[in-house]
Amino acid sequence: MSQFEKLILRIKNLDKELQFKEVKKVLEFYGYEMHMPKGGGSHRTFRKPGKNPITVPQHEPIKRVYVLLVKEAIESEEHDE
Numbered sequence: 001m002s003q004f005e006k007l008i009l010r011i012k013n014l015d016k017e018l019q020f021k022e023v024k025k026v027l028e029f030y031g032y033e034m035h036m037p038k039g040g041g042s043h044r045t046f047r048k049p050g051k052n053p054i055t056v057p058q059h060e061p062i063k064r065v066y067v068l069l070v071k072e073a074i075e076s077e078e079h080d081e
Contacts, residue, residue: 004029011071018062020044023070027054030077051076 001009007022024034024044032046032054046054054073056066 008074011067011074014064014067014071016061016064018067019060020056020058020062023056023062023066026074027070030074032073 004025007026010018011023011026024046027046028034030048032048032051035045035047037043037045042058043055044058046056051073054066054069056062056070
């Protein structure tokens with residue numbers, strides 16, 4: 001099992017120790033683009049045409065509610081394939 005597959009598994013298991021860079025890596029793999037707010041701030045929004053935007057604060061560890069959003073996005077992408 002590759003490191004990326006292990007990372008996907010950690011997200012699916014709602015790991016409490018996920019870092020922002022790991023979430024970013026997975027979302028970008030699935031075609032989401034990160035956007036920063038114009039006025040600064042700690043939240044980053046990931047957008048992909050045809051999908052709901054996902055906003056994640058750049059704090060660590062990532063809270064469960066945000067990991068759940070990423071998990072749902074991953075499962076949606078896998079289901080669309």
